[in-house]
Amino acid sequence: MTITRRRALGALALSAAASPLARPALAQGRIEWRMVTSWPKNLPGPGVTAQRLADRITTMSDGRLRVRLHAAGEIVPALEVLPAVSAGVAQIGHTASLFWAGKMPAAPLFTAGPFGLTPLEHITWIDHGGGQALWDELYAPHGIKPFMAGNTGFQMGGWFTRPIDSLADVKGLKMRIPGLGGLVMQRLGAVPVTVAPPEIFTSLQSGVIDATEFLGPFSDMAMGFHKVARLYYTPGWHEPNGTGEAIVSLAAHEALPGDLKAVVAAACAQENIISLGEAEWANAEALARLTGELGVEVRAFPDDFMAAAREQTDAVMAELAARDALTGRIVASYRGAAKHQAAWSAQSVRAFLAVRG
Numbered sequence: 001m002t003i004t005r006r007r008a009l010g011a012l013a014l015s016a017a018a019s020p021l022a023r024p025a026l027a028q029g030r031i032e033w034r035m036v037t038s039w040p041k042n043l044p045g046p047g048v049t050a051q052r053l054a055d056r057i058t059t060m061s062d063g064r065l066r067v068r069l070h071a072a073g074e075i076v077p078a079l080e081v082l083p084a085v086s087a088g089v090a091q092i093g094h095t096a097s098l099f100w101a102g103k104m105p106a107a108p109l110f111t112a113g114p115f116g117l118t119p120l121e122h123i124t125w126i127d128h129g130g131g132q133a134l135w136d137e138l139y140a141p142h143g144i145k146p147f148m149a150g151n152t153g154f155q156m157g158g159w160f161t162r163p164i165d166s167l168a169d170v171k172g173l174k175m176r177i178p179g180l181g182g183l184v185m186q187r188l189g190a191v192p193v194t195v196a197p198p199e200i201f202t203s204l205q206s207g208v209i210d211a212t213e214f215l216g217p218f219s220d221m222a223m224g225f226h227k228v229a230r231l232y233y234t235p236g237w238h239e240p241n242g243t244g245e246a247i248v249s250l251a252a253h254e255a256l257p258g259d260l261k262a263v264v265a266a267a268c269a270q271e272n273i274i275s276l277g278e279a280e281w282a283n284a285e286a287l288a289r290l291t292g293e294l295g296v297e298v299r300a301f302p303d304d305f306m307a308a309a310r311e312q313t314d315a316v317m318a319e320l321a322a323r324d325a326l327t328g329r330i331v332a333s334y335r336g337a338a339k340h341q342a343a344w345s346a347q348s349v350r351a352f353l354a355v356r357g
Helices: 005-017 046-060 078-087 119-128 131-142 179-187 197-206 217-223 250-254 258-291 303-321 325-356
Strands: 031-037 065-070 092-095 144-151 158-160 174-176 191-193 231-234 243-249 297-300
Touching (some): 031 046, 046 065, 046 092, 046 243, 046 258, 065 258, 078 092, 078 144, 078 243, 119 144, 119 243, 131 144, 131 325, 144 258, 174 197, 179 303, 197 217, 217 258, 243 250, 243 258, 258 297, 303 325
Parallel strands (some): 031 065, 174 191, 231 297
Antiparallel strands (some): 144 243
């Protein structure tokens, strides 16, 4: 293609500037925002969350702040949400921070880190362990204010078209796996492939990739991966959490009156916890169906693979921390949060589940 992404976004920003839908439209005291997303429309999990968030902001503001959702590809591609919001093409986006590793190496940690924080531990870090301040600082140069705004819970290890019986079977494996997990897999001999969510199924079906991770059973079943890959691996070591983010233009955010700023924050927080509960319930139902009537085989990753993945995670995190001062502080804060919560998680969740049966 002769049109670069930079030119395309620039042209889109110019056309958006002329559109009453693209910029805050003040009419009878009302403001209208565009929301762009990384998800297919109404995809169970993040797609539904994005729509609920748009609807919730509109309702909670009594229509004073109206948010209209545009699914992946309607205005911008799935992996161009952050630059679109940064450029003013939209005022708000719903996406995941792991997509921005090329722009901000530490960004994936605000979705999940390999062998890292669980969903509740992650929320605790952001809200009480200094994570939000670091997140704000990281995104500020892009003109963006981030919020937790959805959570798909624990993830599975992924769908594979061929078995992984030992670490050697990972060599040469073409796998869709973004974020820090992709760097770990690369160190183990796999070939990470970048594929936007709407394109994963066809890439797996056509053999462009041999395996893919995405979310948990609820969203994965809706994507249809079980139709072309029958082996479903556990655990989701690469992303033990599934935080989705609402990224809001700082300019648009600062232009809001105080009560509407509070509405945006409250709507994001409400959707964050509601979606996590929904994911836990729906993942249980979906897993039962996948392994029952749909005949999917759930397998555990082999021990030598898990040991090597843990070892390489330490190396990846050390390299990440050395990138720059801010990234180093984010890595230290994330790992410090895991250490801070480890003893309590062991004595509460792990100890209880061991005896509950």
